[in-house]
Amino acid sequence: MSKSHEKHLKRVNDLSMLGRDLARRSHSKCELCAATGVSLAPYEVAPVPTDPDIDKTLFICEACTSQIEHPKQMDANHWHCLSAAVWSAVPVAQVMAVRVLERLKDKEGWAEDLYDQLYLEPEIREWIDHT
DSSP states (O other), rough: OOOEEEEEEEEHHHHHHHHHHHHHHHSSEEEEEESSOOOOOOEEEESOSSSGGGGGEEEEEEEHHHHHGGGGOOOGGGGHHHHHTTSSSSSSHHHHHHHHHHHHHOOOHHHHHHHHHHOOOOOHHHHHHHH
16 A cells, blocks of 8 residues: 555545544534535645645535535525534634635625625634635
8 A cells, every 4th residue: 555545545545534523523414515414524724734624624414515625516596504613613624614605705795795895814824714
């Protein structure tokens, strides 16, 4: 097995170890769209630290993951949930919610209106801008 493959497997294992804490923090709901009763998985938000960090990791559903990773397939209707997520008390959720909102704001009036209402702490804004 190559060193890079071993390193990848270790990271996947380390992320899965965060699962219980992520489930507790999220109350077993997607931290972006609040979906329940669906499979949730850890999702690291850039910039990704050397070692997995719960404060840099979301617990989100496949629908959110897929749309984040494939922005051309983004369903704007799915993201109306951002009206709650952008105000999350969990910084990593707020960062990703705003990043998604930034992708939508030029195409969707509701997204532009929501974006215009945002007040972001300087450290959150810095993290959002650092991809």
